[in-house]
Amino acid sequence: xxxxxxxxxxxxxxxxxxxxxxxxxxxxxxxxxxxxxxxxxxxxxxxxxxxxxxxxxxxxxxxxxxxxxxxxxxxxxxxxxxxxxxxxxxxxxxxxxxxxxxxxxxxxxxxxxxxxxxxxxxxxxxxxxxxxx
Numbered sequence: 001x002x003x004x005x006x007x008x009x010x011x012x013x014x015x016x017x018x019x020x021x022x023x024x025x026x027x028x029x030x031x032x033x034x035x036x037x038x039x040x041x042x043x044x045x046x047x048x049x050x051x052x053x054x055x056x057x058x059x060x061x062x063x064x065x066x067x068x069x070x071x072x073x074x075x076x077x078x079x080x081x082x083x084x085x086x087x088x089x090x091x092x093x094x095x096x097x098x099x100x101x102x103x104x105x106x107x108x109x110x111x112x113x114x115x116x117x118x119x120x121x122x123x124x125x126x127x128x129x130x131x132x133x
Contacts, residue, residue, distance in 0.1 A: 021130040025062075028086065028126045035081035037089060045086065048128065049093035052100075061101040061129040062086045067120035068107045080104025086126055101131070 025048065029038040037045075052058055064079035064086075083102035090100055112119035 022127055025086070025126045025128050030082055030085070033078070035078065035085045037085050042089075045089050046093070049090055049095060052090065052095045055133065058133055059099050059101075059131040061103055061131055062090075063109075063127045063129060064102075064104045065109055065111075065123060065125050065127065066107050067123040068110070068115070069120065072106060076104055076106035076108075078104070079106045082126065 025044060027044045028041045030036060030041075031038060052060070062083045064081075064083035066075040066079050068075075070078075080102070081104070083104050087100045087102040091097055107123065110119075110123045111125070112122040
């Protein structure tokens with residue numbers, strides 16, 4: 001309770017905001033220019049499926065990101081298809097469809113600037129955002 005004018009009660013409220021947790025999904029690979037998951041991606045995706053099974057109420061967004069090679073529209077489509085491929089894999093592992101959102105961001109959210117191979121490789125990624133636990 002905070003001192004105030006007579007007859008008026010004022011309260012301080014502390015709001016605790018926890019931003020969504022986002023992490024790169026390591027070792028997830030696709031065929032060049034396609035949304036086909038490569039077999040070396042399966043161990044990482046199996047770990048994610050195990051986490052989702054252990055945390056049965058967790059809802060996530062799978063986000064696909066591309067580099068800046070190619071036109072914007074094609075990259076947006078490719079990133080969406082790649083996110084959907086990861087989602088489809090998780091669904092096949094028994095995760096409920098309403099717990100996984102697939103979203104392609106194309107080249108709109110780079111994590112590295114420049115046109116070097118290293119920068120472009122960093123920008124080509126699949127991320128997981130925990131929407132709710």
